[in-house]
Structures are given as structure tokens and as C-alpha cells.
Amino acid sequence: MTRSTLSLTAFRPEHLEGALRLSRQAKWPHRIEDWQLALELSTGFVALDANASTVLGTILMTPYKRDVATINMVIVDEAARERGLGRQLMEAVIALAGPRTLRLVATGEGLPLYQKLGFSQTGTIVQHQGPASHVTAPINVRPAEPRDISEIIDLDRSAYGANREDLLRAVAKVGCLAVVGNDQEITGFAALRDFGRGEVIGPVVAANADDGKALLAYFMAGREGRFVRVDTAEAPQLGAWLTDKGLARVDESIAMQRPAVARSSRAPFTTFALASQAFG
């Protein structure tokens, strides 16, 4: 096996088209806008060929303040695999992330690489998608107002374990947010935005599965027949319900973290749907 001798370059907007070619080759659904949002919130690297004209590898690190970061968009061109480039990209962003706890969602292909770099499984992410059907709009969910954003950031921090303010503000800008609760207090929220083949609902954060379903139903109702995606770590609580509403279970991935710090199971709020596999 010939080892890769490619040098890495900072990932910049001019690399987005080349990155899109790689995600399409890997059969990922990302549009250029999805890559743009990821790059806006992240820093990372590309590997270019010897002429510096073709993107042969990508990686991004999305920091959530100083505590946590996700590693995402890890792709190596089919023609350049198994020569150490995936490891080279990973080692570069691990250095970039500094002391942050790192999280990622692994495909089967990425799993051995992440295990070798000290990541451990923390859960299973189940991807549901399809055209929503027979969903009744809940009565306890309303559109979020600008003044709700700080409570939304706090709820998300409680569930996720890090401050994802930049992500939530960016999602609110390109999509929309809804909240569950009463006049005094918000006890959950959900976001919807365009992504891939249609729209994605997430994050969905709530105190219990009934509120999680109500938040999902708020966006699914009125989208009869339109393609919607939900990535959930809470498939035992949501899987059958999502399938019943037209969102079939299509794939499963592995949530990983480094180092393997146990999260408190006493958090009062749960992330019922991820913002995306990239953002967690």
C-alpha cells in the first residue's frame, strides 16, 4: 500500500464544489447549501491533488464554545482511500479542536478509523425519512418568537451538554423554530430546515417523548407527501411512531465520543432528534 503524501490545506469556500463532488460520490444527499452551512459553523481541511486542482479529501470540526466539538464531513475520494489520508485528516482536526471533547456519528466505513483514534460508542443513531402522512397538528406547540432564543439555547445546552448558540442561531436563520410549553415556560423546541432531498427536523429537545412527538408532529402536519428526515438517538421511544407516520427507518449509524466521559443520565431534557449527523 502506497502511503498518501498529500499535504492538507485550510478548507475555504472555493473548495465547496470539490467537496460536493466527494459527498455525491459517497452517495450522501448534501446540497451545496448544506456544505456552506457546515463550513460557516466549522473549520477544517481539504486534501488537494498534486496540481492543487481536485479535492481528494475533506474534514470539518464544528466547535461548541470551548467544551465540545463535532467532527464531520470526513470523506476521502474512492481513488485515494486506504493510503492513510483519512487518518491524516482526522489527526489534523483533532489537533485543531484542542482539549474539547469530540463527538461524531460514524458510518460503517469510518468506524475502524475512529476506534483506532480512541473514539468509543455512546449510542446508535437511526435515520428515518419519507413523506409524512396522517399527522395531526398538536395544540401545545407554537412558532418560536425571537425572544425565545435564549431559552432555546439553554434547553439545548441542558440536553446536549454544550452551548450550541451559533448553530441554533444559524438554523433559525435558514429555517424555523417551534416551542412547546405554556405562557410561563418553554419546555421543549424543534427546528426545521431544508436539507438534502427535502427537509430535516432537528434538533428536537423535550422533557419527554410525548412532547418530542408533538414537536415533530407540528412540522410534519401540513407536509403530507413531502420528504422529511429525522435522525434520532431515541429510536426505542420514537421509531415505531415515526414509521407509522410515513418516515421509514432507512439507516443506522454509531454515535461516538473521545474521551469516553459518561454523560449524566439525570439531565431533565433529551435530544429526540439531531440537528444532523454532522452537527449532533
Ligand SMILES: CC(C)(COP(=O)(O)OP(=O)(O)OC[C@H]1O[C@@H](n2cnc3c(N)ncnc32)[C@H](O)[C@@H]1OP(=O)(O)O)[C@@H](O)C(=O)NCCC(=O)NCCS
Ligand atoms: C472512512 C474513510 C474517510 C477512510 O479514509 P481512508 O483514507 O481510506 O482511511 P485510512 O487509509 O487513513 O485508514 C484508516 C485506518 O482504518 C483502518 N481500516 C480501514 N478499514 C478497516 C477495516 N475494515 N477493518 C479494520 N481496519 C480498517 C486502516 O487500516 C487504517 O488504519 P491505520 O491508520 O492504523 O493504518 C473513507 O473510507 C471514506 O471516505 N468513506 C466514505 C465516506 C464515509 O463513510 N466517511 C466516514 C463518515 S463518518
